[in-house]
Amino acid sequence: MKIVEIRESTRPISSxxxxxxxxxxxxxxxxxxxVTDVVRDGKPVIGYGFNSNxxxxxxxxxxxxxxxxxxxxxxxxxxxxxxxxxxxxRVWATMMANEKPGGHGERxxxxxxxxxxxxxxxxxxxxxxxxxxxxxxxxxxxxxxxxVFVYAxxxxxWPGQGIEGLTREMQGYLDRxxxxxxxxxxxxxLAEDCQRIEAVxxxxxxxxxxxxxxxxxxxLKTAVAYAKALSQYDLFWYEEAGxxxxxxxxxxxxxxxxxxxxTGENLFSMQDAxxxxxxxxxxxxxxxxxxDCALSYGLVEYLRTLDMLREHGWSARRCxxxxxxxxxxxxxxxxxxxxxxSYPDLFQxxxxxxxxxxxxxxxxxxxxxxxxxxxxxxxxxxxxxxLAA
Amino acid sequence: MKIVEIRESTRPISSxxxxxxxxxxxxxxxxxxxVTDVVRDGKPVIGYGFNSNxxxxxxxxxxxxxxxxxxxxxxxxxxxxxxxxxxxxRVWATMMANEKPGGHGERxxxxxxxxxxxxxxxxxxxxxxxxxxxxxxxxxxxxxxxxVFVYAxxxxxWPGQGIEGLTREMQGYLDRxxxxxxxxxxxxxLAEDCQRIEAVxxxxxxxxxxxxxxxxxxxLKTAVAYAKALSQYDLFWYEEAGxxxxxxxxxxxxxxxxxxxxTGENLFSMQDAxxxxxxxxxxxxxxxxxxDCALSYGLVEYLRTLDMLREHGWSARRCxxxxxxxxxxxxxxxxxxxxxxSYPDLFQxxxxxxxxxxxxxxxxxxxxxxxxxxxxxxxxxxxxxxLAA
Numbered sequence: 001m002k003i004v005e006i007r008e009s010t011r012p013i014s015s016x017x018x019x020x021x022x023x024x025x026x027x028x029x030x031x032x033x034x035v036t037d038v039v040r041d042g043k044p045v046i047g048y049g050f051n052s053n054x055x056x057x058x059x060x061x062x063x064x065x066x067x068x069x070x071x072x073x074x075x076x077x078x079x080x081x082x083x084x085x086x087x088x089x090r091v092w093a094t095m096m097a098n099e100k101p102g103g104h105g106e107r108x109x110x111x112x113x114x115x116x117x118x119x120x121x122x123x124x125x126x127x128x129x130x131x132x133x134x135x136x137x138x139x140x141x142x143x144x145x146x147x148v149f150v151y152a153x154x155x156x157x158w159p160g161q162g163i164e165g166l167t168r169e170m171q172g173y174l175d176r177x178x179x180x181x182x183x184x185x186x187x188x189x190l191a192e193d194c195q196r197i198e199a200v201x202x203x204x205x206x207x208x209x210x211x212x213x214x215x216x217x218x219x220l221k222t223a224v225a226y227a228k229a230l231s232q233y234d235l236f237w238y239e240e241a242g243x244x245x246x247x248x249x250x251x252x253x254x255x256x257x258x259x260x261x262x263t264g265e266n267l268f269s270m271q272d273a274x275x276x277x278x279x280x281x282x283x284x285x286x287x288x289x290x291x292d293c294a295l296s297y298g299l300v301e302y303l304r305t306l307d308m309l310r311e312h313g314w315s316a317r318r319c320x321x322x323x324x325x326x327x328x329x330x331x332x333x334x335x336x337x338x339x340x341x342s343y344p345d346l347f348q349x350x351x352x353x354x355x356x357x358x359x360x361x362x363x364x365x366x367x368x369x370x371x372x373x374x375x376x377x378x379x380x381x382x383x384x385x386x387l388a389a
Numbered sequence: 390m391k392i393v394e395i396r397e398s399t400r401p402i403s404s405x406x407x408x409x410x411x412x413x414x415x416x417x418x419x420x421x422x423x424v425t426d427v428v429r430d431g432k433p434v435i436g437y438g439f440n441s442n443x444x445x446x447x448x449x450x451x452x453x454x455x456x457x458x459x460x461x462x463x464x465x466x467x468x469x470x471x472x473x474x475x476x477x478x479r480v481w482a483t484m485m486a487n488e489k490p491g492g493h494g495e496r497x498x499x500x501x502x503x504x505x506x507x508x509x510x511x512x513x514x515x516x517x518x519x520x521x522x523x524x525x526x527x528x529x530x531x532x533x534x535x536x537v538f539v540y541a542x543x544x545x546x547w548p549g550q551g552i553e554g555l556t557r558e559m560q561g562y563l564d565r566x567x568x569x570x571x572x573x574x575x576x577x578x579l580a581e582d583c584q585r586i587e588a589v590x591x592x593x594x595x596x597x598x599x600x601x602x603x604x605x606x607x608x609l610k611t612a613v614a615y616a617k618a619l620s621q622y623d624l625f626w627y628e629e630a631g632x633x634x635x636x637x638x639x640x641x642x643x644x645x646x647x648x649x650x651x652t653g654e655n656l657f658s659m660q661d662a663x664x665x666x667x668x669x670x671x672x673x674x675x676x677x678x679x680x681d682c683a684l685s686y687g688l689v690e691y692l693r694t695l696d697m698l699r700e701h702g703w704s705a706r707r708c709x710x711x712x713x714x715x716x717x718x719x720x721x722x723x724x725x726x727x728x729x730x731s732y733p734d735l736f737q738x739x740x741x742x743x744x745x746x747x748x749x750x751x752x753x754x755x756x757x758x759x760x761x762x763x764x765x766x767x768x769x770x771x772x773x774x775x776l777a778a
Contacts, residue, residue: 022487055489056454060449060450060453061450064445098411099411100411101605101632102655104493104634105491105493105494105495105496105497106494106496243660245658245661247667248667266492275634275664279636279667
């Protein structure tokens with residue numbers, strides 16, 4: 001049993017949208033196929049992965065460092081001999097040989113993307129949906145719950161949008177079964193942002209909620225000014241007000257905003273996540289953590305992050321990852337996370353759910369597909385099959 | 390006045406050495422040439438840069454993102470019109486367009502290396518040594534002091550070394566004029582490391598000192614055990630005991646070791662450096678900070694780090710950067726840092742000083758060469774000229 005090849009292709013996920021920090025007109029991602037010599041149903045098992053938006057494809061780092069290390073390793077050093085499978089933890093350690101500690105960016109995406117494909121292969125070799133495999137190996141003893149909370153992330157700024165464009169977009173999410181929607185803030189003035197928020201709030205019925213996201217743009221003064229203005233609304237959360245590494249700002253902000261806050265999508269290791277927990281003043285009874293395994297060295301590292309959270313008194317239920325990919329859906333179902341981000345209109349065909357999965361009251365139910373479940377989404381699987389062909 | 394081309398070449402800096410964390414057998418770096426249309430002494434001005442060891446060359450990231458952004462920018466947006474020169478701050482902002490906050494690794498090396506070459510070009514255009522230009526623009530009003538403290542970093546573990554190999558190496562540094570030398574710890578047992586330390590201490594005369602470096606390998610328990618054992622010696626510093634992002638470990642260690650400590654070479658942004666200062670328990674009266682601009686978005690970001698340090702009551706004198714390159718020598722001379730690392734036997738021809746510069750009592754005196762001074766080191770400049778040819 002061995003990995004015989006790892007392929008990568010960098011794809012544009014360009015779009016005319018922008019958030020408060022960047023525009024996406026030149027954004028890319030990496031699509032990866034991990035080809036094994038294991039045969040299931042007459043075909044070689046191939047695991048797939050891709051990184052989520054915002055941090056660019058990382059094919060060059062994969063080809064220079066991470067893929068050669070895996071392919072040059074003696075196959076027995078990557079095996080889970082007990083289960084007759086590949087061992088994602090051993091693959092991970094092999095990838096990270098000769099990497100110094102600290103400096104968690106870019107390579108965390110390269111490793112996270114390959115790691116996703118390895119877990120997809122491992123679950124397929126085990127003939128299980130990944131969420132069931134995770135519940136059995138790492139869960140709390142209960143079986144996986146295939147029902148996962150999802151919210152619709154959108155409300156980016158785009159040319160010619162206006163309030164009408166924004167409310168039309170948000171109504172579209174509500175019509176498709178989402179009861180929690182998210183929009184960006186910080187791309188206009190506070191007054192403009194309040195107008196936009198109020199326009200969306202008018203659309204919402206009972207039980208429906210709005211989250212807002214500043215994408216790390218604000219300094220402390222602006223973050224506090226927004227906190228005071230946002231306090232008048234009953235928002236689902238106030239996300240990433242300041243620089244993701246400015247834990248002091250986040251902690252200070254909690255003195256000015258007693259409703260839920262969220263952050264973490266730009267922290268790419270257990271160590272960075274731990275610093276948020278240690279120093280960021282985040283409150284385990286109401287705040288949300290958005291670490292995204294696809295950008296953060298994958299599930300092997302995310303398991304360390306979940307252990308760290310437990311040691312610090314945080315429930316996995318407070319995690320709602322960034323990124324809108326099926327890997328985090330599987331983790332949410334298998335390990336009891338609080339839910340997952342979703343981009344109904346963006347980053348296709350990579351984001352989203354298997355075909356036929358419906359959102360009802362912001363809940364999706366994962367189908368019983370082997371692996372992560374990419375084969376259930378025809379447009380995505382067409383790209384994956386082409387890469388592996 | 391404009392940048393007409395940016396070239397990059399990835400070079401091996403392989404070596405059989407290893408520290409407590411990685412071996413260097415496949416290590417690479419990026420050599421960069423920034424070609425301008427400015428003519429000095431009948432030739433186009435070309436700025437050069439390279440990244441220091443430990444984090445790999447970053448040519449792919451440069452070619453995919455950072456070089457195109459600079460070359461596609463309107464030349465007037467990169468100019469310092471007041472001084473008829475390029476503006477490194479504007480070049481930096483152009484490189485970092487469409488980059489999200491957080492995740493400071495790899496790209497910090499790509500940007501830092503190009504930034505080095507930009508400053509080299511800017512000082513050459515200004516017909517000044519970089520250290521004098523920095524003293525005038527950002528210094529404390531006094532002129533640059535071309536005398537810089539340097540220490541000899543070595544004492545890596547290598548096959549067949551033994552105590553004899555170690556002491557022979559260290560004696561070689563003392564013979565060449567260094568009075569402070571550094572060796573690695575953590576690659577053997579504590580007892581073995583103490584034997585190695587004592588063997589080196591026996592070589593040292595009055596005023597000569599030894600620093601030790603664990604390269605981030607230790608957990609808290611091991612770090613504290615070493616702290617207790619190392620307290621019996623009069624070491625120059627105890628460096629990077631634990632994971633570079635484990636500020637709590639560093640702060641706890643200060644409770645067990647009242648002699649000088651050093652860390653920071655694996656923190657790659659002002660924000661990460663600020664977290665060390667905020668949470669790491671480092672003591673401005675005795676500890677040392679080793680942030681390396683070549684790995685950390687360059688001098689433009691390092692100036693932000695120096696501002697942050699000043700705001701937190703730290704003197705620039707407490708900074709002795711990692712990396713052993715002439716860029717940090719120029720910054721040290723121009724902005725009054727405490728000194729610079731040096732690898733007399735390693736990473737050649739990239740490390741070291743201009744030809745003819747002698748180390749006396751661990752002090753070097755920078756020559757009056759335009760730019761960073763690479764043209765004064767024949768073996769290094771031969772590589773640079775070949776890249777630009």
